[in-house]
Amino acid sequence: MVIKRETYTDYEIEFAMREKEDFEKSMQALMDIVGATVSTLESVAGMGARAMSYMAGKNIGKRIGRMIGRKPDVETAIDALTDLMGDAWKIEIWKPATEKELVKKTDKGFQCKLLFRDCIVRQTLEREAIPQKGTMCYLTNGYVCGALEVMLGMRGKLDFLHSGNNACLKDLNLTREGV
Amino acid sequence: MVQIEVDESLCKGCGMCADVCPTGVLEKQENFEPTKVVNPDDCIQCLSCLEICPAYAVIHKELIPVRRLQIETSTLDMIKKIL
Numbered sequence: 001m002v003i004k005r006e007t008y009t010d011y012e013i014e015f016a017m018r019e020k021e022d023f024e025k026s027m028q029a030l031m032d033i034v035g036a037t038v039s040t041l042e043s044v045a046g047m048g049a050r051a052m053s054y055m056a057g058k059n060i061g062k063r064i065g066r067m068i069g070r071k072p073d074v075e076t077a078i079d080a081l082t083d084l085m086g087d088a089w090k091i092e093i094w095k096p097a098t099e100k101e102l103v104k105k106t107d108k109g110f111q112c113k114l115l116f117r118d119c120i121v122r123q124t125l126e127r128e129a130i131p132q133k134g135t136m137c138y139l140t141n142g143y144v145c146g147a148l149e150v151m152l153g154m155r156g157k158l159d160f161l162h163s164g165n166n167a168c169l170k171d172l173n174l175t176r177e178g179v
Numbered sequence: 180m181v182q183i184e185v186d187e188s189l190c191k192g193c194g195m196c197a198d199v200c201p202t203g204v205l206e207k208q209e210n211f212e213p214t215k216v217v218n219p220d221d222c223i224q225c226l227s228c229l230e231i232c233p234a235y236a237v238i239h240k241e242l243i244p245v246r247r248l249q250i251e252t253s254t255l256d257m258i259k260k261i262l
């Protein structure tokens with residue numbers, strides 16, 4: 001949310017800030033519910049919970065992708081998704097300094113690395129003392145992948161390269177096969 | 180941009196930071212010499228090196244910490260009641 005002093009009245013600013021606070025409170029509540037649900041799911045379904053949550057994430061992501069609409073390239077699609085997700089996620093395309101292109105062409109489509117900076121799931125895991133790269137992270141991967149698939153009209157796969165306390169690095173592969 | 184340093188007076192040369200770094204920023208040295216920063220531009224600020232270092236020898240400057248939503252205790256209490 002960008003608030004410019006010169007264009008908004010004090011009342012409008014206060015209202016916007018209150019809305020933002022309400023959003024944060026609901027997000028916190030949601031984080032706790034999801035955290036509790038996921039740890040229960042993992043104890044019941046074991047490793048299968050990851051595949052299930054990846055697919056569930058993909059379904060939600062596809063809905064988000066339809067809401068955003070078609071995008072011409074990966075960069076624009078990531079920007080649109082990050083914009084929509086507001087304070088919950090901040091995702092960037094990342095490349096090593098020595099490489100030239102952010103997004104590489106492959107035989108069947110595109111490949112790039114995604115850097116997840118702000119991540120509401122990471123916060124939830126930290127708060128609930130759940131390790132990273134588990135069910136909730138797979139839900140996130142599915143969600144982002146599903147949204148990108150619809151926005152770009154391609155098939156996607158999002159895998160972990162690294163998960164850290166302050167950022168996670170993931171590998172995104174998009175292909176035109178089977179679309 | 181983040182600047183990363185290894186405090187040579189503290190570093191034990193175990194190389195755990197280099198092992199955990201996903202982008203090859205740090206390089207373990209022979210004979211437990213202090214680890215070197217060899218590729219600072221590729222630091223993604225994940226802080227895994229900082230977390231794993233037993234000697235607190237890794238220093239990040241100009242780091243951008245990720246956003247953390249504040250914990251509203253009243254909201255948590257409400258949720259705990261529902262759960």
Ligand code: SF4
Binds near residue numbers: 189190194232237
């Ligand atoms: S983990 Fe710490 S002590 Fe070990 S090599 Fe790295 S900086 Fe040195």
Ligand code: SF4
Binds near residue numbers: 203204221224225229
């Ligand atoms: S913060 Fe992460 S990317 Fe940067 S040096 Fe440490 S482990 Fe490597």
